[in-house]
Amino acid sequence: MLFEETLALVARIRERYAIEPIAVQPRLSLTGQADLYDEALWTRNPDLCCKLRKLEPQGAFLQHYDAWISGIRRDQTKARSLVPVVTWDDQFELVKVSPFARWTEEMVWRYVRARDLPYNELHDRQFPSVGCTPCTRSIRPGEGLHAGRWAGSEKIECGLHVSLVSLGSAL
Template sequence: MNLLEKEALILEAAQTLETQSADAVVEWAVATFPNITFACSFGAEDVVLVDILQKVSPSTDIFYLDTDLHFRETYETKARLEEHYGMSFVRVIPKLTLQEQEALHGAELWKSNPTSCCNIRKVDPLTNILGKYEAWITGIRRDQAPTRANAKKIEYDVKFGLVKFNPIADWTSEDVWNYIREHDLIYNPLHDQYYPSIGCEKCTRQVLPGEDPRAGRWAGFEKTECGLHK
């Protein structure tokens, strides 16, 4: 399928899939684009999609970006999910170790230039892994941030050059947690400690009552996204 054919398919499917359930979107995605993957960060939205994928297409690759800077609870959540579903997540690592990064860019780059740190430890590895696929699935929702407000359930990802599916784009946080409770899903315990959005330990803090749910990410910087999503 060439780019023009994909664009035509996406435009038509965007209207149809908008009214479909997350399960139906995932089913259509894996049937239409067998060479597809899911990017998992082990947050609440992502454990929902792990559960859906394990029911719909358990052979679909699910990868995670191991920055070497995640919370202990995040790594433990990954291990618990693998044991529960009897599967393994694909580990994607940066080209530079933390020691090599420090030698080249100085100590604690996340403090002096978090965008550069994200590029090295997240964006570049993501670019490399997505180059192996023709489509990917994410857990972004429209009400998470203004930068995600126009996300469609299917769209062409210009930045990475492949088709992108956002099956729960129209879900609210309440929808996510209702699904987690209803299906008794494993989730990151940091969510119970005022961490609605969980990234690297160095750049994530607790969110105070009344704050935006993503206020805990890169606090003190004019930065709201790591660069994985446009």
């Protein structure tokens, strides 16, 4: 479900830092998900789709760790405006560290340019926020940075960082 530009970024990171990123996979393949929930679940129930394809696999993976580090920032969305730098993650039951919580978008890009860091090339094509292919589009002039995610729906978070339950979702 990832863009080829996202996969290309993973390849550049692997090469530049000589590390092997671990791909966390959902329990159900796309075919298996379609068998159980019909085709294109993301168009009818994106919260359930995110639960199956993001929250459950992430939760299973994090069971083996005491802490995780996230790149989220307070300036990204209103729901993230109070993100602590270090906190207890109630959802996944481990420590969560967000070292960029206080950074602004401008600070991030200055750092990326100054050090020639690898980044997703979609950011150069009006995709300020990148997720799964069916739920991400480029933004138009005047739109907010997250207007391209789940466009046309009320959904604003996948649930990894801000609990869908706390946002009022009925999973």
